[in-house]
Every structure is written in structure tokens, then in C-alpha cells.
Amino acid sequence: MKNSSILFVLILVMSISFWSCQNEQMPVENMNTSNTGLLQKTLESAILKINVDHLSFGVDYDLNVHRVSNEWEETDVTWNDRIAGIPWTKPGGDYDEDPIVHHVVSSTGMLEIDITSLWTNGVPSNGFLLKVANYSLLENGKRIRFNSKESSSPPEVVLTYQVGRKKGVTFLVMGDAEILSESGADLILGNKDVLFAGRSAIGEELRSVIKFDLPEDTLPGEETSCTKTAKYWKDHLKGKKKDPIWDLIGGTDGDGSKTEFFNSGDNYYNIMKKRPWGWGSNPYYLLAHEYIAAELNQLAGAEFDSETELAFKQATELFNDDDITPKKVKKYKKRDEQSKQFYDFAKNLYKFNTGINGPGHCDDYKWKKGKKKWKEWWKGKWGKWKKKP
Numbered sequence: 001m002k003n004s005s006i007l008f009v010l011i012l013v014m015s016i017s018f019w020s021c022q023n024e025q026m027p028v029e030n031m032n033t034s035n036t037g038l039l040q041k042t043l044e045s046a047i048l049k050i051n052v053d054h055l056s057f058g059v060d061y062d063l064n065v066h067r068v069s070n071e072w073e074e075t076d077v078t079w080n081d082r083i084a085g086i087p088w089t090k091p092g093g094d095y096d097e098d099p100i101v102h103h104v105v106s107s108t109g110m111l112e113i114d115i116t117s118l119w120t121n122g123v124p125s126n127g128f129l130l131k132v133a134n135y136s137l138l139e140n141g142k143r144i145r146f147n148s149k150e151s152s153s154p155p156e157v158v159l160t161y162q163v164g165r166k167k168g169v170t171f172l173v174m175g176d177a178e179i180l181s182e183s184g185a186d187l188i189l190g191n192k193d194v195l196f197a198g199r200s201a202i203g204e205e206l207r208s209v210i211k212f213d214l215p216e217d218t219l220p221g222e223e224t225s226c227t228k229t230a231k232y233w234k235d236h237l238k239g240k241k242k243d244p245i246w247d248l249i250g251g252t253d254g255d256g257s258k259t260e261f262f263n264s265g266d267n268y269y270n271i272m273k274k275r276p277w278g279w280g281s282n283p284y285y286l287l288a289h290e291y292i293a294a295e296l297n298q299l300a301g302a303e304f305d306s307e308t309e310l311a312f313k314q315a316t317e318l319f320n321d322d323d324i325t326p327k328k329v330k331k332y333k334k335r336d337e338q339s340k341q342f343y344d345f346a347k348n349l350y351k352f353n354t355g356i357n358g359p360g361h362c363d364d365y366k367w368k369k370g371k372k373k374w375k376e377w378w379k380g381k382w383g384k385w386k387k388k389p
Helices: 002-019 230-235 244-251 268-272 283-299 306-320 337-353 371-381
Strands: 043-055 061-067 081-083 101-105 109-114 128-132 143-147 156-161 169-180 194-199 205-212
Touching (some): 101 109, 128 143, 169 194, 230 268, 244 283, 283 337, 306 337
Parallel strands (some): 128 194
Antiparallel strands (some): 043 109, 043 143, 043 156, 061 101, 061 128, 128 205, 156 169, 169 205, 194 205
């Protein structure tokens, strides 16, 4: 009788969790420069917004955006030096030769340039360089003039994340400077309210370098290595809300949800669509939901604690058994040993996915912090759910 009560409570708690957590954020993914696999699946777009306040007419300017490959300082940077006493590898800046954007500029006003490709090899922490591709064909004095960070209309970069993350997070310039060749090679021009690209009145090439205060390791507003519930992963399985971590299942390059789930005869997508809880339900699906959620959380960067690691390993062995299929597993029965085994593994994985064990849930609720703190919180907040700051 006691075991039946425990199982009933577990099913009840999981059913509540299944219908909750509607507004969860997406898992965090590292954005180190060495990480090229997950990055582009996280960032939806990066838009440079920069104002052209003057344009020497008579020609369309093919503006190139290059990723800068070496560190530089606004107060020191020149055509020859990137930091005081430390030269560029080659005069004019260290940057990737192949531009990530060609943008035709033919009028003044606010430019919005898609620079998402700058993130292909990680966060562009050294910023980017603006130059005119057809510089050598320009007449003297033909140039584009931009507002710098010292102006009343500084450049911005707007990063937009896929559904579930903050959208439209704006980053302001942390450094920008004009650099020019030949006679102006050693001029420091990081404190001007304008930037140039093109050709000066005496024939010098004008370029500009810009960098933003972008996060080095993680995306803004997130905790690292946190977990999401099975309900979250089910709700973010397809369509516009799809979490890109799904595509990492099975090491596939395409839709990971189509990967076959052990001996079930079904793929991950169909398994997650099955009813996982309730009297008369199949315990196979309850464990499968928690197992899949734990697998996805691990792929997103959350590390297993020892209890979860053991439960995940045991569940893997169980699912690999030829006799363990949805049709062969009995529906829930009181005191059934096979059902109890499924529920025990599911319970341990559930603790990991909801943040009771492991690194913690991404939207950790105070009521999960322990019985005493839960009572204090409930009394002080009159039962209103409140997220941790």
C-alpha cells in the first residue's frame, strides 16, 4: 500500500510538471571561439545599425565588412599599430581577407547590415573592419562618413535569438576608430565623432574598426549548464519554437527528432507525443520522456551528477534490451516490479531535469529549494509563483 501511494504521488507531481513551465528560456550554449557546432544554431541574426551622415555622391560604394583577427585598443590603434608599441601583422589591420558582407551604400541615413556571419567561428570579440572594396577606383575625396560612438547617434549591434531566448538584445560600441594610410599612418583617431571608409582628399585609404561589448562565453541573461523539463523539450520540438539542440540527437546534421528511439519502433518525435503519465499509462513512455529530456539537457551543456549518471546508464541498458518495447512493457500495475523499475529511473532523471539534482533548473523556483524555505516563501508571497532573480 505504501509503495502504491509513493507511485501515485510521483505520477501526480510529474503530471503537474508536464502542464507547467510554459515560459521557459532556451538552454545556454557556450559561445567560445573554438565552438562552431552549436553557435549558429543559437543566434538567429546580428544586425549592425550604423548611421551614414554624409556621402560623397557620384558613385555607389561597395562596403566590405571583415572580421578583425587581432586585439586592438581605441586609444592606440593606427594604420600601423593595434596597441601602443605593438604593430599589426600588416599595415592597415589584421583581418580576414574574405569579407563576410558586401553592402552597397548609395545614400545617407541609417544602414542596417546583416553581420550574422561574423559569428561563424565564435564571438567576434575583436570586432570588424569597414573598408570600400573599390577603393583604388575612387577619386580623391570620395568617401562614406559614419557616426561614431562619440556622436549622438552611435553604432549598435542588435542580436536576435530564437524563440525562448531574449530577442533583440542591443549592444553599444565599446571602441571605434578611423585608420588611414600613408601620411596619416601614425595618427590616433579614436576620439572623433565620425568614422570614414573610402579615399581622402589627398588619396589616402580610409578604413574604420569597430568593436562591441559582446559576451565572451555565454549569451546574455542566462545561467550556464542549467536544465529544462521534459515539458519544455516537448513544447520546443517543432516549428518556430523548436530548440536547435534537438538536431544534435544521434549526432545527426538534420532533424534529430526523426532518430529512432532504441527498440520502440518509433522516433524521438513520436515518443515525445505519447501520453507519459496517469493511471493505466505505459511506464515506458514516462521513462522515455525523462530520458530524452536528460539527454537533451546534457547535449545543451548540463553535466550529470553521480545519481543521474547512474540512472541514465541503467535506463540506457534497459531500453537496449530487446524485450523492452512499448508493446511488451505492461501498463502500470500496483506492486509490479517492472513498473517500479521504470518509475525509479524516471524519478531520478526527473530530479535532474527539474533542477532538484545536478546544476539546477534554468528557471529555478524557490519552492524547489527545500521544505523550510518553501514554507517561508509561501507564507511571504501568498502562494504566488516567483522566479529567482
